[in-house]
Amino acid sequence: MINNDTVLMAHLLRRAGFGATRNELEDYLALGYDGAVEALLNPSDAGNMPDDLIRRYHVEQSELRDLAGSAAYWMYRMISTSCPLEEKIALFWHGLFATGYAKLNQARSLLNQVDMFRRSGMGSFENLLVDLSKDPAMIVWLDNNENHDEAINENYGRELLELFSMGIGNYTEEDIKECSRAFTGWTLGNAEYMAIRAAKDSIWPYGRIAWHFDYREQDHDDGEKTFLGETGRFNGEDIIAIIAKQESTAQFVATRLFQFFAADEITEFGEKAIQEMITTYFSSGYQIKDMLRTLFNSDYFKSDEARFARVKGPVEMVVGAIRMAGNYQNPALGIEKVSNTMLYMGQGLLQPPTVEGWHEGSEWIDSGALVERVNFVAKELSNVQSPGVRSIIDRLEANSDAGILHPTALANGCLDLLGPIAVSEATHEVLVNYASRQGDLDLNGHQPGDEAEQRVGNMLRLVAATREYQLA
Amino acid sequence: MTSNKREKSLIVIQLSGGNDYLNTVVPYGEGKYYDSRTTVNIPQNRVIPVTDKLGFNPSMGPIKALWDENKVAVINGIGYENPNRSHFRSMDIWHTAEPDIIGKEGWLGRAIRDMDPLGENVLTGINFGRGLPRALACPGVSVASVGDLETYGLFPDVQDEELRMFTLEAFSKMYGGAAGRDPVMDLLGQTGKDALQGADILRTAPGMYSSSVEYAPDSLAQNVKSISQVFHANLGTKVLYTQHGPFDTHSGELLSHAKLWNEVSGAIGSLMEDLKEHGTEDDATILVFSEFGRRIKDNGSGSDHGSGGGAFVIGGAVNGGMYGEYPSLAEAEQIEGDLRSNNDFRSVYTNILEDWLQLDAAPIVNGQFEKFDIFKSQK
Numbered sequence: 081m082i083n084n085d086t087v088l089m090a091h092l093l094r095r096a097g098f099g100a101t102r103n104e105l106e107d108y109l110a111l112g113y114d115g116a117v118e119a120l121l122n123p124s125d126a127g128n129m130p131d132d133l134i135r136r137y138h139v140e141q142s143e144l145r146d147l148a149g150s151a152a153y154w155m156y157r158m159i160s161t162s163c164p165l166e167e168k169i170a171l172f173w174h175g176l177f178a179t180g181y182a183k184l185n186q187a188r189s190l191l192n193q194v195d196m197f198r199r200s201g202m203g204s205f206e207n208l209l210v211d212l213s214k215d216p217a218m219i220v221w222l223d224n225n226e227n228h229d230e231a232i233n234e235n236y237g238r239e240l241l242e243l244f245s246m247g248i249g250n251y252t253e254e255d256i257k258e259c260s261r262a263f264t265g266w267t268l269g270n271a272e273y274m275a276i277r278a279a280k281d282s283i284w285p286y287g288r289i290a291w292h293f294d295y296r297e298q299d300h301d302d303g304e305k306t307f308l309g310e311t312g313r314f315n316g317e318d319i320i321a322i323i324a325k326q327e328s329t330a331q332f333v334a335t336r337l338f339q340f341f342a343a344d345e346i347t348e349f350g351e352k353a354i355q356e357m358i359t360t361y362f363s364s365g366y367q368i369k370d371m372l373r374t375l376f377n378s379d380y381f382k383s384d385e386a387r388f389a390r391v392k393g394p395v396e397m398v399v400g401a402i403r404m405a406g407n408y409q410n411p412a413l414g415i416e417k418v419s420n421t422m423l424y425m426g427q428g429l430l431q432p433p434t435v436e437g438w439h440e441g442s443e444w445i446d447s448g449a450l451v452e453r454v455n456f457v458a459k460e461l462s463n464v465q466s467p468g469v470r471s472i473i474d475r476l477e478a479n480s481d482a483g484i485l486h487p488t489a490l491a492n493g494c495l496d497l498l499g500p501i502a503v504s505e506a507t508h509e510v511l512v513n514y515a516s517r518q519g520d521l522d523l524n525g526h527q528p529g530d531e532a533e534q535r536v537g538n539m540l541r542l543v544a545a546t547r548e549y550q551l552a
Numbered sequence: 553m554t555s556n557k558r559e560k561s562l563i564v565i566q567l568s569g570g571n572d573y574l575n576t577v578v579p580y581g582e583g584k585y586y587d588s589r590t591t592v593n594i595p596q597n598r599v600i601p602v603t604d605k606l607g608f609n610p611s612m613g614p615i616k617a618l619w620d621e622n623k624v625a626v627i628n629g630i631g632y633e634n635p636n637r638s639h640f641r642s643m644d645i646w647h648t649a650e651p652d653i654i655g656k657e658g659w660l661g662r663a664i665r666d667m668d669p670l671g672e673n674v675l676t677g678i679n680f681g682r683g684l685p686r687a688l689a690c691p692g693v694s695v696a697s698v699g700d701l702e703t704y705g706l707f708p709d710v711q712d713e714e715l716r717m718f719t720l721e722a723f724s725k726m727y728g729g730a731a732g733r734d735p736v737m738d739l740l741g742q743t744g745k746d747a748l749q750g751a752d753i754l755r756t757a758p759g760m761y762s763s764s765v766e767y768a769p770d771s772l773a774q775n776v777k778s779i780s781q782v783f784h785a786n787l788g789t790k791v792l793y794t795q796h797g798p799f800d801t802h803s804g805e806l807l808s809h810a811k812l813w814n815e816v817s818g819a820i821g822s823l824m825e826d827l828k829e830h831g832t833e834d835d836a837t838i839l840v841f842s843e844f845g846r847r848i849k850d851n852g853s854g855s856d857h858g859s860g861g862g863a864f865v866i867g868g869a870v871n872g873g874m875y876g877e878y879p880s881l882a883e884a885e886q887i888e889g890d891l892r893s894n895n896d897f898r899s900v901y902t903n904i905l906e907d908w909l910q911l912d913a914a915p916i917v918n919g920q921f922e923k924f925d926i927f928k929s930q931k
Contacts (some may be wrong), residue, residue, distance in 0.1 A: 182640030236715050279640045283802075335768070344736075391736060392832035429638070433686075434654045442736050445745040448684050448697040449673060450740070451706060454723075459709045504737075506729045514722045538715065541707070545723055547740040 085109060087500050089116060090385050092376060094552040095341045096120045097164030099400040102475060102497055103470055117376045121202065121369050123163030129411070129469065133295055136412035142436040145288050151429040152419040154194060158399045169368070170197040170341045171395060175440070177212055177244055178432035181222045181498035186279045189291050190216040190430045196325040202369040205361070206324035213316050216268040216291035220278055222435065224263055225271040229301040232260040233419045234251055239435055241323070250328040251308060260317045265300030268293060304491060330361040343389035344441035353380040388502065391444050394425035396552060397453055401460040401544070404498065406468030424452045445550070454545045461498070462541035464533040472497045473536050476523065483524035486514050487515035494539045503548045514542050560869075560908055561783055563823075564660070564793045565772070565816065565836045566685065568801030570639065571842035573861040573891070575809055576612075576621025577626055577878070579908035583606035584633070584881040588621060592805050592850035596928040602626075607879060611813035613862075614821025622872035623824070625926045627900055629879040635844060635859030639800070640806050642843040647686035649917040650899050659901055661690025662709040664915045667790055676903040677791040678782060680775040688793060694743075696750045700759060705751030724748055765826040772796040773819040780826045783836060790909065799842060805854035816840070818867060833868030837908050837927075839865040841897070848881060848889055860891025863900060865926050875924045899923050 089108050093100040097120070100108070108116040134156060135142040140149030141156075146246060153238055158167045179193060193215050200208045212218055213236070219225050237260030242248050251259075268274060268291045274280075277289070286393040305314045308322055323329055323428070334357035343350055357371045364370035375381055392400070398421060402408055408415060422428060426449050427438055463469060476493045477483055485493065491511040495501045503511070513519075526532045544547065575592070579585045580599040594896050599607035608616050616771050632651040636642045648655025664677040664891035677688050677695040688695045698704045706723060710716040727744030729737075761784050767777040775794040782789055796816060803811050820838060827833045845861030860879045886892065903923040905913035914920055 153651055180640075182638060182644065279637060284851070284856070420682070426684075426876045434656070442739050443691070445743050446741055447694045447743050447750060448679075449745045451697075451747050451751075452682075454706055454744075455708065458707060504729065504733075507726050512723050514718070517718065539721070541710075542719060542722055545706070545719075546726055547737055547744070550740055551736070 085113070087387075087502075088113060088382060088490075090499055092116060092120075093164070094396075094400075095168075095381075095390075096372075096376065097168060098158065098396055099405050099552075101404055101406070101471065103471065114377070116374060120163075120165040120376075121373055126157075126161040126163040126166060129160040129409075129487060134411055136339060137413075138415075143287070144188045144191060144281070144381070147181045147187055147428075147430060148416050148419065150181075152415045154191065154429050155419045156408070156411075159397070159402050165202075165372075166198050168341075169201040169372075169374065170194050172337070173197040173201050173208075174429075175432065175437040176336055177218065178435050178437035179215075180431050180433070182431065183278070183335045184217055184220055184373050186217065186220075186288055186291065187430060188288060189220075189333075193217045202372070203367065205366040205368060206320055208368070209240070209320045209323065210317055212244070213240070213263060213266060214293040216293055219266065219268050219271075219293070220275065220291070225267045225275055225279070225475045227260055227264050227266070229264045229299050231344060232257065232264060232301075234260045234400065236263060237259070243435060245323045245332060246326055246328040247332050250326065254479050255307055258307045258314075259319050261301045261305055262307070262314045263316045265296040265298075266293075266316055267296055267299070268493050270294075305541055324366050327358075330358045331511070331522070333368075334358045334361060334371060337368070337375065339440070341372065342386055343373060344391060345389070347384055347385065349383065353378040353457040381398075385476075388548065391441050392550060392552045393440060393444060394422040394427035394449075394453070397425065397550075398422050398456060401457040404468050405460045405463065405466040406471070407460070407466050409467075421452060423448045425456075450550075453550065457544040461544045462532065462537040464529055464537040466533065469540065470528070471535065473523070473526065473533055473542070477526065480523060483522060485521040487520070488512050490515040490521050490536070490539055491543075494536070494543045498540065498543055498549070501543065501546075501547060501548055504549050507546050507548060511539075511546075515539055559788065559790060559835075560910075561781070561790050561792060561834055561836045561913055562660075562777055562909060563776075563779055564687070564736060564791070564906060565776075565820070565838060565840045566687075566795035567795070567799050567812075567816070567840065568639075568643070568795050568797035569842075570642075570844045570846055570857055571799045571861060572801055572805065572809060572855050573842075573845040574848065574855075575805070577602075577628065577862055577921070578607050578609060578611050578814065579605060579878060579881065580607045582881055588848045588881065589850050591852055592847060592855055596883075603874065606874070609810070609813050611810045612817045612818040615866075616822055617821065618866060619872060623866055623868060623870055624810060625870050625924075626874050626923070627863040627865065627895070628876040628898050629891065629894040630841075630863050630876060631844070631860050632896055632898065633681045633893075634896075635887070635893070637844060637857040639843060639857075644686055646841065646843055646897060647689075649901060655918075657691070657901055658685070658687040658689045659916055660687045660793070661680065661693050663905060663911055664688070664695065665690055665693050666911050666916070667909070673788045674746045675753060675787050675789050678789055678793070680778050680792065680794040683766055684796065685793060688791070694746055694750075696747075696754065698778065699753065701754065701781060706747065720748070725761035753787055754782065756829065757781045757787065760785045763826050763829055765822050765829060767822050768815065768818050770819075772815050773822060776819040776823050782913075784830055784832065801846070801854045802851070802856060803854040805850075816888050824866070827868070835868075837867035837869060837904065839900070839904060840866070845891055848891060858890040860893040861886065863897070865900065865904070870928050871926060871928050875926065896921055900926070903927070 141153045144150045161167050196211050200211045223233050224236040226233040238256045241251050332353045338354050356374050358375040360370050578594045578599050580596050598610045601607040645651045647658050649659045668676040674694045679697045682699045727741045758781050761781040767773040779792045841863040845858050846855035847858040876895040898917040899921040901917045902913040902921045903926050907909045907927045
């Protein structure tokens with residue numbers, strides 16, 4: 081009975097967004113699959129919660145000095161955006177070019193970096209690497225402010241090749257040195273003073289001071305360099321141009337995009353999609369947007385195999401449940417607690433544990449994290465006062481047989497409206513058995529929070545607690 | 553756990569935010585202290601004298617009482633080279649025992665893995681609080697994080713007990729299904745079962761405990777009470793962790809620092825009394841630490857991030873006394889206006905791991921470190 085177009089669209093929106101309510105799904109379905117992909121790839125007005133409104137309620141989100149408030153600020157953006165892929169791609173790059181508050185003590189610079197990911201994250205990979213190399217938060221995070229003419233610091237040069245593009249085994253130690261030389265002089269304004277302030281975690285006497293990129297020509301090593309077999313008086317941009325045209329870079333970017341947007345594990349079928357993305361990488365001039373289009377339109381992505389093939393990350397878990405329940409559409413006091421909940425699940429926004437980012441996939445799952453994951457979504461989705469849950473109840477009633485739902489219809493209806501989610505037979509049996517506890521459900525004349533509605537809330541709680549709900 | 557022989561447990565109390573060691577163990581015999589701390593100081597007549605040079609903060613009465621019973625080891629001048637003054641980074645260093653590179657595994661996570669390599673007891677390590685401190689994190693090691701012992705487990709917000717039981721039963725069936733279908737589904741199933749099992753066992757702990765000790769209502773004392781309940785329930789838990797704060801006293805320090813130490817001392821005093829009442833004083837050791845100390849000079853209202861802090865090891869099996877040198881306040885000895893640490897924090901870890909938990913310390917703390925003699929020799 082569940083429509084295949086709906087199933088596929090829900091799959092697309094779990095990957096290119098944070099899942100979708102049935103209203104959102106219907107809007108995207110009206111565009112058709114290809115139209116929906118284009119709408120997602122071309123964000124226009126995101127309709128975010130406006131800053132002035134947020135500031136009226138949250139002092140700490142006005143100054144954006146501390147970690148908790150700044151992470152919560154990004155949460156609002158993810159919850160309220162109507163261009164979910166813009167936030168999803170920012171989250172992807174935040175995990176890949178993982179920069180953390182721990183060393184920076186400068187949350188606003190991190191948020192500026194996230195903004196750069198929104199701006200450049202779906203454009204050319206080459207441009208993105210240039211923007212990244214000029215990003216003040218990255219410069220401090222990987223010590224490029226300590227990378228001087230005649231005294232190189234290899235930290236950034238090394239990670240640029242190892243973690244941000246080609247991957248280990250595709251260059252030599254000598255390439256790292258030459259690459260680092262090319263990035264000498266790429267620093268931030270008043271770098272020495274700012275570095276001391278960051279190390280001392282000092283807010284005295286001026287609070288946090290905004291950072292900006294500064295190129296110091298006199299500190300740049302302008303000599304001849306040989307990088308990956310090419311020789312010239314390379315500057316950083318030249319090095320990045322060489323990196324961008326490498327086969328290994330294409331392979332790296334395609335694989336990481338695949339694992340974030342398609343599946344944790346790469347099967348033979350999945351490998352075909354990666355190859356198509358690599359082709360697009362070169363034919364489009366390294367455009368990320370075109371690679372994503374290739375992925376979303378691939379046979380693999382549309383196949384059964386790709387569905388529920390990723391463990392939801394904590395941010396997807398939390399933001400997805402809140403968007404489904406329709407909460408936090410206006411500033412509310414609990415937002416920092418919610419943002420901390422993601423940290424308890426193992427993914428604190430703006431604080432990836434190391435430059436390698438988070439270990440994703442099945443590593444999200446341990447007993448402490450699972451309890452947090454289940455409890456959060458179960459509570460969020462069982463509250464029948466939430467607007468999104470009320471809308472689910474109304475739809476259940478509209479689809480029912482004169483307001484009466486048999487236990488199987490109740491279980492199936494909830495699985496449908498929270499996804500559609502496909503569950504195993506064994507899970508399905510437990511859900512139907514649970515729904516049968518009080519016989520048929522009569523939704524006629526239901527009132528907010530009455531017993532009939534609460535039965536729907538209970539059912540939604542159990543669906544949210546399934547193993548299957550843990551997957552995207 | 554069926555064994556009657558009680559195993560040795562480690563209780564860790566983390567002081568988050570950077571405890572001002574100068575106002576905790578006060579060098580009241582030194583003029584330089586009062587010269588540097590012109591406003592944020594503890595006056596000589598209020599210090600609880602411990603030696604002729606050092607004394608405790610006036611809020612530390614209960615700890616002084618334990619000191620008099622020879623149960624408090626004070627570790628002065630603890631830290632690591634090239635001190636980092638960022639809360640997060642410095643705490644990470646303490647958690648992973650890796651000052652130079654960014655470490656991945658927590659030292660206690662590794663210790664738990666050594667004690668229970670097959671993960672047979674899901675309660676070998678427990679954090680009391682939300683989230684998992686990095687110290688306890690280690691791939692493949694299951695650690696429960698208990699926000700509130702009374703409501704710990706799945707679906708704590710379901711008030712109707714019958715409905716909650718019915719929901720838990722359904723959860724158990726959903727996570728129980730046949731293994732071998734798919735590795736991720738199997739992992740989810742096993743993890744869900746572990747979580748249920750841990751919660752089932754933990755829920756029995758408060759019922760197995762009675763005590764005449766009244767813990768204070770503050771959050772630390774309540775967490776420490778939960779620690780006592782779980783410890784006395786004999787569940788085989790060897791590492792019990794909690795944290796308190798914020799010790800980040802940039803302003804209004806004298807008031808807030810006194811309040812925090814009242815709570816810390818009170819909680820430790822109650823716990824030691826509780827252990828005595830249960831005859832388990834020699835079976836638990838408490839480690840108290842913070843990520844760094846604070847500036848030698850105050851800022852007029854508080855103190856800023858510094859280095860060279862201190863730690864405490866407390867318990868019936870401890871050889872009480874002063875360990876390590878109190879860092880000099882002389883300007884020539886300072887690093888950038890901060891105390892210079894003179895003993896590596898990994899020495900204390902080594903001491904605890906080897907002489908208390910009976911583990912091989914070097915692989916856990918990433919190297920060999922000279923240790924003190926904090927513990928009485930074991931029978």
